[in-house]
Amino acid sequence: MPEPVANSSRTKPPLSLGVIFLTIFIDLLGFTIIFPLFPAILEHYFRVEGDTGILGWLLRQIDQFAQVAGSHDNYRAVLFGGILGSLYAFLQFVFAPIWGGLSDRIGRRRVLLLTISGTTLSYVLWFFSGSFLLFIFARLLGGAFAGNLSVATAAVADVTTRENRAKGMGVVGVAFGLGFLFGPAIGSVAAFHDLSHGNETLVRLGVNPFSLPALISLIFSVVNLVWVALRFRETLDPAHQQSEAPVRVRHPLSALVHAEAGPARRTTWLYFIFTLAFSGMEFSLPFLVTERFGYAPTDMFKIFVFLGLVLILTQGGIVRKAVPKFGEKPVLLTGLLSVCLGIALLGLAGSSTLLYTGLAITGLGAGLINPSVSALVSLYSPATQQGRMLGIFRSLGSLARGVGPLVACFCYWWLGGTVTYLLVAAVVIIPWVLALPLPKPEK
Numbered sequence: 373m374p375e376p377v378a379n380s381s382r383t384k385p386p387l388s389l390g391v392i393f394l395t396i397f398i399d400l401l402g403f404t405i406i407f408p409l410f411p412a413i414l415e416h417y418f419r420v421e422g423d424t425g426i427l428g429w430l431l432r433q434i435d436q437f438a439q440v441a442g443s444h445d446n447y448r449a450v451l452f453g454g455i456l457g458s459l460y461a462f463l464q465f466v467f468a469p470i471w472g473g474l475s476d477r478i479g480r481r482r483v484l485l486l487t488i489s490g491t492t493l494s495y496v497l498w499f500f501s502g503s504f505l506l507f508i509f510a511r512l513l514g515g516a517f518a519g520n521l522s523v524a525t526a527a528v529a530d531v532t533t534r535e536n537r538a539k540g541m542g543v544v545g546v547a548f549g550l551g552f553l554f555g556p557a558i559g560s561v562a563a564f565h566d567l568s569h570g571n572e573t574l575v576r577l578g579v580n581p582f583s584l585p586a587l588i589s590l591i592f593s594v595v596n597l598v599w600v601a602l603r604f605r606e607t608l609d610p611a612h613q614q615s616e617a618p619v620r621v622r623h624p625l626s627a628l629v630h631a632e633a634g635p636a637r638r639t640t641w642l643y644f645i646f647t648l649a650f651s652g653m654e655f656s657l658p659f660l661v662t663e664r665f666g667y668a669p670t671d672m673f674k675i676f677v678f679l680g681l682v683l684i685l686t687q688g689g690i691v692r693k694a695v696p697k698f699g700e701k702p703v704l705l706t707g708l709l710s711v712c713l714g715i716a717l718l719g720l721a722g723s724s725t726l727l728y729t730g731l732a733i734t735g736l737g738a739g740l741i742n743p744s745v746s747a748l749v750s751l752y753s754p755a756t757q758q759g760r761m762l763g764i765f766r767s768l769g770s771l772a773r774g775v776g777p778l779v780a781c782f783c784y785w786w787l788g789g790t791v792t793y794l795l796v797a798a799v800v801i802i803p804w805v806l807a808l809p810l811p812k813p814e815k
Contacts (some may be wrong), residue, residue, distance in 0.1 A: 389531060389540060391603050392524050395484065398596040399520045400551025402495065402589035405559035409582060411561060414452045416581055417504040427504040430455065452697045456487070456511060461774035463515025465767045468522040472763020476756065480527040481606045488597045490517030495590035502578030521548075522766035524761040529750040530607035534814065538695035538703075538747035545687035545743045553680035559585050609755075634753035635810050640765050642803035643745050646708065647698040647772035649799040650738060652780025653715050659781070660789045665724060678728065679735045686739025695744060701810050708804040710737025712797045719793025751813035 393497065406413075421427050475483040494514035501507035525544055532540035566581040568574045574583075661667040661675065694703050714734030721727040746765070753761035783792045 380576065389528065389543055391599070391605075392527050392531075393543050395596060395600055396521065396524050396544060396547035397551050398592050398599065399488070399491070400548060401555045401558065402491070402592040402596075403518070404552050404555025405513075405562070405585045405589050407556045408584060409559055409563055410452060410456060413507070413582060417507070420502075421504055425504065426508065457777060458774040460511055460515040460518065461641065461770045463512065464518045464770035465774065466520070467516050468767035468770060469760060469763035472522040472759035472761075473524060474759075475523045475526055475608070475763075476759035479606045479608045480523050480759070481532065481600065481604050484520060484527075484600050485597065486624060486716050487517045487520050487523065488593060488600060490592065491520075492593040492597060495586055495593055497621075499583045499585040499590060499736055500578035501586075502575070502580055504660065506578065521760065522763040523764045525746060525750075525766065527607040529758045529762065532611065534751055535696070537750055538700050538743050539692050539723065541743035541746040541750070542687045542691045544746065545691075545739065546684055549680050549684040549687060550744075553677060553684070556676070558588060562588055593599050606609060608759075617804045620665070634752065635813075636749055636761055638806055638810065639745060639748045640761075640768055641751060642806040643749070643765060644768040646711070646741060646745075646800060646803045646804075647769045648776045648779075649715070649796045650711065651773040651776035652783075653718070653734070653796050656779030656789075656792065657718070660718065660793070661727065663789060664721070665727070675731065679731050682732055682735030683739045683742075686736050687743055690736075691740060691743050694740070695747070699812060700744045700748050701807065701812065703740050704748065704807055704810075705804060707737040707740030707744065707797045708800055708807065710734070710740065712737075712800040712804070715793055716797040719790045719797065750811065 403522065417427050418431070423431060434455070461696075466662070471487055478567055490513055494510045494517065495514065497506060499511035500512055521544075525541070528540040529537065562585040565584050567583045567587075568579040568581060571579075604755050657675065658667075661671065665671075691703065711734055714730045714732070714737055717726060717733065722732055725797030746762075749761060749765045750758060780792060780796065783795065787795075
């Protein structure tokens with residue numbers, strides 16, 4: 373049955389989509405600022421605390437893993453960043469379906485205000501994290517409240533018709549891409565300014581060399597909180613509200629395994645496998661280009677800016693025209709084949725020209741996949757379970773982003789770049805095969 377469209381007097385889709393776009397963009401700016409800082413954060417806390425406490429224990433585990441896998445020159449910094457990134461992703465994996473299910477009961481706006489408030493508190497703790505333990509606690513708290521994307525994606529489903537669902541998900545993709553493009557750049561610049569330098573009073577309060585990036589993230593989060601409070605109108609149709617539905621999801625993987633067999637479950641599985649492969653490629657890419665081309669950090673920045681721009685242009689332009697003309701499933705299949713070819717080219721690249729060609733094809737494919745697969749999960753799910761199903765969908769993506777980098781780095785050390793990337797390209801064939809039987813969604 374087609375979904376009822378929300379009453380236009382209650383919700384104005386164009387304005388709501390704009391509010392959702394800025395909500396995701398501002399949230400991701402604060403989230404991604406920390407990405408380029410992990411090596412320096414490790415160096416700072418190691419200098420302050422030495423090889424003791426939780427930091428010392430973590431470094432000993434990293435050293436043992438590196439001995440088994442085959443060490444890399446900067447393996448401590450790389451695996452430290454990977455572990456912290458994975459920790460955040462695993463918490464998203466656990467909590468995203470909980471926030472999504474709760475939003476099906478009490479509404480998107482109230483859950484967004486709750487999650488953004490929790491994220492804001494995590495940035496306050498980061499600002500005053502003079503110890504590594506407090507820094508870890510801030511990351512744990514931030515990961516637990518990182519449910520904005522699943523709830524905001526459900527809000528997009530609320531305010532778009534079935535015919536325009538992929539276009540709406542493209543808005544999510546553009547906000548996601550812009551956040552990942554500008555956030556790390558802001559973090560890199562902010563890291564040059566140490567608020568604690570020469571001020572013992574601030575140091576005693578826990579202010580540290582990374583308090584300015586934390587402060588910027590905090591400001592973004594406060595702006596986001598005020599923005600949602602003032603401008604975000606509730607998007608959940610009261611007819612779709614499930615006041616008696618259970619909120620707690622015992623285990624997202626278990627929820628998916630025991631979910632009713634059908635296209636929504638199949639689509640979520642194929643997204644999980646794709647994200648596992650793609651995140652592994654992203655995380656190991658710096659190893660590849662450093663080893664083959666001797667790229668410096670500035671070259672790495674150019675690579676990710678290039679990839680981000682391709683993603684933004686694809687999701688903001690090509691998808692909006694391709695989906696109405698060809699449909700979500702053909703666009704998804706094309707994107708998966710494109711990513712498979714692009715990653716294979718990256719593994720075989722012996723020149724910068726072939727490297728950037730592979731990046732362009734990979735970015736084009738990923739830009740086609742993300743909004744189309746999000747739209748399909750939404751279209752295949754009942755109107756009363758948009759938050760829960762999209763929460764499980766995003767949660768499995770977070771799990772893949774937690775596992776993928778660790779597996780890819782392990783394979784890279786054992787097998788080398790070429791074999792690893794060809795294996796990753798082969799893995800992308802699996803979701804392509806899973807997508808073949810998907811039915812055309814009702815519009």
